Amino acid sequence: MKVLIVEDEKMLAYEMEAFLKKNFYVCDLAHSFKSGIAQLDTNRYDFVLIDLSLPDGDGLEVLKYAKKANPEAAYIIITARTHLKDRVSGLDLGADDYLAKPFYLLELQSRMQAISRRKFNIKEELISIGDFQVDLQKRLVLCGGESIELSRKEFDLLSYLLLHKNRVLTRAQLSEHIWGTFVNDDYDSNYIDAHIKNIRKKLNSSANTTWLETVRGVGYRINK
Amino acid sequence: MKLSAKLTLFITGSKLVIALVFVTALPILVKEIASNYTNYTLKQQRKKILTIVKKNGLDYYLQGEQNYGSYTLLKEEFIAFLQVDSKLKLDTIKNSQRLIEGDTLNYRVLSYTFSNNHKNYLLEVGKTTTSIDQYNKALQRFALYGLVMLIVLTALIDLIFIRTMIKPLATIIRARLSQKQFPFLLKQKPVKTSTTDFKYLDESLTSLLSQINEAFFKEREFTSNASHELMTPISILQNKMENFLAEEGLDEKQAISVVEMMKTVDRLKKITSSLLLISRIENEQYVKKEQVKPLQLFEEILDDLKYRLEEKNISLSMSISKDDLILDVNRDLMFQLFFNLVHNAIKFNTQNGSISIEGSKMRDGRYQIQIHDSGIGIPEADLPFIFDRFMKTNLNSQVGYGLGLAIVKSITTYHHIELSVDSELDKGTTFTLVFS
Numbered sequence: 001m002k003v004l005i006v007e008d009e010k011m012l013a014y015e016m017e018a019f020l021k022k023n024f025y026v027c028d029l030a031h032s033f034k035s036g037i038a039q040l041d042t043n044r045y046d047f048v049l050i051d052l053s054l055p056d057g058d059g060l061e062v063l064k065y066a067k068k069a070n071p072e073a074a075y076i077i078i079t080a081r082t083h084l085k086d087r088v089s090g091l092d093l094g095a096d097d098y099l100a101k102p103f104y105l106l107e108l109q110s111r112m113q114a115i116s117r118r119k120f121n122i123k124e125e126l127i128s129i130g131d132f133q134v135d136l137q138k139r140l141v142l143c144g145g146e147s148i149e150l151s152r153k154e155f156d157l158l159s160y161l162l163l164h165k166n167r168v169l170t171r172a173q174l175s176e177h178i179w180g181t182f183v184n185d186d187y188d189s190n191y192i193d194a195h196i197k198n199i200r201k202k203l204n205s206s207a208n209t210t211w212l213e214t215v216r217g218v219g220y221r222i223n224k
Numbered sequence: 225m226k227l228s229a230k231l232t233l234f235i236t237g238s239k240l241v242i243a244l245v246f247v248t249a250l251p252i253l254v255k256e257i258a259s260n261y262t263n264y265t266l267k268q269q270r271k272k273i274l275t276i277v278k279k280n281g282l283d284y285y286l287q288g289e290q291n292y293g294s295y296t297l298l299k300e301e302f303i304a305f306l307q308v309d310s311k312l313k314l315d316t317i318k319n320s321q322r323l324i325e326g327d328t329l330n331y332r333v334l335s336y337t338f339s340n341n342h343k344n345y346l347l348e349v350g351k352t353t354t355s356i357d358q359y360n361k362a363l364q365r366f367a368l369y370g371l372v373m374l375i376v377l378t379a380l381i382d383l384i385f386i387r388t389m390i391k392p393l394a395t396i397i398r399a400r401l402s403q404k405q406f407p408f409l410l411k412q413k414p415v416k417t418s419t420t421d422f423k424y425l426d427e428s429l430t431s432l433l434s435q436i437n438e439a440f441f442k443e444r445e446f447t448s449n450a451s452h453e454l455m456t457p458i459s460i461l462q463n464k465m466e467n468f469l470a471e472e473g474l475d476e477k478q479a480i481s482v483v484e485m486m487k488t489v490d491r492l493k494k495i496t497s498s499l500l501l502i503s504r505i506e507n508e509q510y511v512k513k514e515q516v517k518p519l520q521l522f523e524e525i526l527d528d529l530k531y532r533l534e535e536k537n538i539s540l541s542m543s544i545s546k547d548d549l550i551l552d553v554n555r556d557l558m559f560q561l562f563f564n565l566v567h568n569a570i571k572f573n574t575q576n577g578s579i580s581i582e583g584s585k586m587r588d589g590r591y592q593i594q595i596h597d598s599g600i601g602i603p604e605a606d607l608p609f610i611f612d613r614f615m616k617t618n619l620n621s622q623v624g625y626g627l628g629l630a631i632v633k634s635i636t637t638y639h640h641i642e643l644s645v646d647s648e649l650d651k652g653t654t655f656t657l658v659f660s
Binding site for chain 2: 009011012015016018019022080101102103104105106151152153167168170171172173182184191194195197198215216217218219
């Protein structure tokens with residue numbers, strides 16, 4: 001998969017590039033409006049990540065141009081400008097998603113995966129883990145045909161871990177995913193731990209959950 | 225009391241006092257003036273008589289007699305010449321009694337001795353004191369009536385004049401100061417007045433208010449810009465650490481310290497986004513056109529926070545009708561508002577405590593929501609400050625940097641929701657929201 005990152009903050013662009021490369025994406029970087037347009041003229045991309053505030057032009061213009069030059073790509077707007085109208089006009093112009101800075105790269109990857117699933121119409125199979133099956137679309141956790149009731153946030157948490165299996169997710173990464181941009185200044189809260197505890201309790205009554213591992217001091221991981 | 229009334233009252237009062245003093249002092253004054261005038265007349269008469277004596281000789285009066293006396297028809301005045309002992313020397317004017325034809329009368333008497341033909345004579349010129357005092361009472365009464373009328377008249381004129389003169393002040397107060405909410409509107413024209421003090425006052429107020437406005441907008445702008453500017457470096461830090469953590473070959477100790485750093489950055493991020501949220505609300509970047517069912521929002525919030533209620537074993541009672549509806553609000557902000565209040569009610573609650581959430585119609589028809597907790601309460605001294613940014617109350621380690629309530633305040637202000645708080649230490653706190 002080929003990704004174009006249009007981001008004038010070079011440091012940030014490099015971090016995004018490093019992360020995406022590790023996850024087997026091929027990246028091109030553009031640090032200005034002009035170079036972004038130039039890249040779009042010469043290459044085809046699967047993903048275009050666009051920062052709205054560029055030194056020599058508006059990111060929304062890049063989006064407009066890219067939609068013509070490379071209509072089959074997926075577009076994600078990345079910005080520190082969190083005005084609602086930017087978000088609306090971005091989505092109106094055909095952006096597939098919108099991420100407010102600062103975001104976790106993991107969240108970016110999840111959004112990209114979700115777009116891919118949507119774009120390529122990948123039918124969600126039941127994901128099985130241990131003795132459980134998780135239906136992401138119907139938001140169900142099944143064990144031996146019986147469904148186990150999880151709260152909204154608990155299900156979000158479990159599916160996020162599942163989509164990033166074999167990888168340690170920190171509490172901050174998890175909480176950003178389940179809370180999004182919602183402002184909650186409760187920094188030291190252990191609510192991720194509380195949710196995990198609840199998930200374990202609810203699932204354990206059906207089968208064991210040794211696959212859901214606590215990584216001491218770091219976070220949680222689903223091993224498969 | 226209004227300034228114009230005060231001024232009129234004061235002026236009228238002071239006039240009255242002066243008039244009363246004058247009227248009371250009038251008899252003494254009149255007496256003094258009359259006696260001075262009488263003395264003067266008596267002296268004039270003496271002068272006249274002595275001139276006649278000098279010209280025509282004393283015998284002109286005495287006609288060969290030793291003494292001479294003469295008085296007017298009603299005995300108001302008299303003149304007398306008496307031959308007296310040569311040692312007696314007199315030049316006085318004083319009141320004394322004289323017996324004239326069987327009537328004892330009070331006179332103002334000028335006594336003067338002079339020698340004539342080697343004999344010593346005493347001249348006495350007298351005037352009755354009753355004739356001096358006779359106008360006193362009438363004068364006093366007349367002065368009293370006249371003055372009272374004058375006072376009433378001038379007070380009325382003063383009142384009218386003061387009213388017109390002070391009018392610009394009332395206009396200034398109304399136009400400049402009666403508006404309490406930021407930002408001040410400064411579109412009004414300068415207040416019309418010919419009084420330089422008022423002109424100065426109006427100009428100063430206008431300029432001060434515009435300075436406050438400017439500072440206010442600058443602060444808003446600063447918060448917004450600063451938070452935006454902070455977001456990019458935070459992004460870089462966060463993503464660098466995230467990549468670093470994913471690197472292979474990191475041992476547990478290193479991983480934990482990276483996670484600790486990430487936590488700190490996360491905290492910075494949350495503070496910054498809170499500030500950004502407040503500044504976005506203050507800059508009115510949210511559309512207030514949605515309608516929300518409070519029950520739905522609270523159920524959603526409680527679902528998210530259920531684990532926290534369970535942690536502290538807090539009992540919850542909620543009485544909000546499922547038909548209750550709040551109009552013309554922003555749903556996300558309402559969610560944030562209710563969330564912060566419920567979250568606080570849990571955070572500052574005690575083990576096995578309770579929370580109640582009630583929605584009701586007030587007597588005046590407005591809708592109100594009350595969120596009550598049986599928590600640790602807020603000290604009275606802290607109450608005025610709990611909605612300030614970064615205010616730390618209770619000095620309790622589990623207390624955050626208090627942006628939660630600052631957010632609550634800015635959301636309620638933006639939506640014109642009345643917000644009040646009642647709290648008793650160790651008993652609990654009630655937040656009341658009144659929707660207009």
